[in-house]
Amino acid sequence: MNKSVGRRGFLVSGAVVGAGALVSACTSNEPAAAPSSAAPQATTAGTGNDEPGTKVVIGFSAPAADHGWIAAIAKNAADQAKQYSDVEFKPVEPTNDINQQISAVESLIAAKVSALVILPNDGEQLNQVARKAMDAGIPVINLDRVFPDKLSYRVWIGGDNYGMGVAAGTYVGKTLKDKGVSNPVILEIQGIATLPLTQDRSKGFADALKTFGFTVTAKQDAKFTVESGTQVASNLLQAHKKIDAIWNHDDDQGIGVLAAIKEANRNEFFMVGGAGSANAMRDIQADSGVLKATVTYSPTMASSAIKLARLIAQGKGLSDLVEQQVPQSITLASETITKENAQKYLPLGFES
Numbered sequence: 001m002n003k004s005v006g007r008r009g010f011l012v013s014g015a016v017v018g019a020g021a022l023v024s025a026c027t028s029n030e031p032a033a034a035p036s037s038a039a040p041q042a043t044t045a046g047t048g049n050d051e052p053g054t055k056v057v058i059g060f061s062a063p064a065a066d067h068g069w070i071a072a073i074a075k076n077a078a079d080q081a082k083q084y085s086d087v088e089f090k091p092v093e094p095t096n097d098i099n100q101q102i103s104a105v106e107s108l109i110a111a112k113v114s115a116l117v118i119l120p121n122d123g124e125q126l127n128q129v130a131r132k133a134m135d136a137g138i139p140v141i142n143l144d145r146v147f148p149d150k151l152s153y154r155v156w157i158g159g160d161n162y163g164m165g166v167a168a169g170t171y172v173g174k175t176l177k178d179k180g181v182s183n184p185v186i187l188e189i190q191g192i193a194t195l196p197l198t199q200d201r202s203k204g205f206a207d208a209l210k211t212f213g214f215t216v217t218a219k220q221d222a223k224f225t226v227e228s229g230t231q232v233a234s235n236l237l238q239a240h241k242k243i244d245a246i247w248n249h250d251d252d253q254g255i256g257v258l259a260a261i262k263e264a265n266r267n268e269f270f271m272v273g274g275a276g277s278a279n280a281m282r283d284i285q286a287d288s289g290v291l292k293a294t295v296t297y298s299p300t301m302a303s304s305a306i307k308l309a310r311l312i313a314q315g316k317g318l319s320d321l322v323e324q325q326v327p328q329s330i331t332l333a334s335e336t337i338t339k340e341n342a343q344k345y346l347p348l349g350f351e352s
Contacts, residue, residue: 165204
């Protein structure tokens with residue numbers, strides 16, 4: 001999907017709908033001098049949904065912000081909540097410890113918040129406490145990493161991990177075909193291999209490559225960290241003396257990947273990133289290295305999660321839909337950012 005920034009859409013239970021009353025966006029096509037980690041907040045869409053209503057308390061729990069994307073998630077959520085005079089934002093201490101996150105969510109349940117926005121460290125391990133909230137009458141907005149039990153959340157909103165892989169695979173496959181490359185060496189640097197989201201990304205990538213007659217030569221996971229990105233990329237570069245393309249799942253770990261590539265003085269291939277960080281977009285704009293594109297997995301979903309939590313707690317639906325209730329599942333489209341369109345996406349980028 002390649003639409004203007006102010007017209008981003010969502011896939012809602014299989015249909016794309018306008019997101020004017022849902023997400024924060026930027027309609028300017030001018031480059032930001034210093035893009036922030038948070039997306040610009042939405043202005044009033046001219047519907048009753050944005051008018052002050054019943055006071056609600058929205059609890060928020062997410063992993064520790066030790067990663068640019070996660071930091072942007074937390075900032076977007078907090079900034080969006082500030083847009084509403086009828087919202088009290090009640091975040092708990094972010095943590096990467098499963099038991100601590102469970103305890104933190106339990107404290108929000110005990111506080112009887114109006115709604116809960118949860119980005120779990122692990123959906124399966126936090127499934128039970130999310131179900132406990134739902135059973136207590138507190139609607140749960142499941143952000144990104146999904147709970148396996150649909151009774152554990154009122155609505156899920158997140159990125160399209162499979163679509164992210166498809167977007168990356170399509171760009172890689174088409175570029176190689178256009179160059180007339182046969183039997184290419186294609187490498188894949190994953191995030192955390194055991195996560196379902198990573199597996200979905202890899203499947204989408206493989207499926208897209210297959211349509212061009214290509215396959216992944218080798219893949220390894222880099223744990224979503226800069227340090228691991230450097231180490232994994234170094235290992236792959238040493239193991240493959242000739243490379244045609246690399247897909248790196250995550251722009252944060254991509255800082256380490258690009259550092260390893262620079263250190264090895266390799267430039268015979270091109271690289272595609274993942275998630276859509278501002279620094280990756282600036283590199284793509286500069287067109288001075290191997291990074292030629294990135295595919296989005298935008299942290300603006302946290303802003304939307306807060307909006308959804310408010311609507312649900314106030315008993316409202318989405319103004320652009322006929323139905324009276326918020327849908328159960330909302331999937332953001334994964335978009336491909338290249339030199340040609342990076343400028344208009346920069347305001348939505350997060351700093352790694």
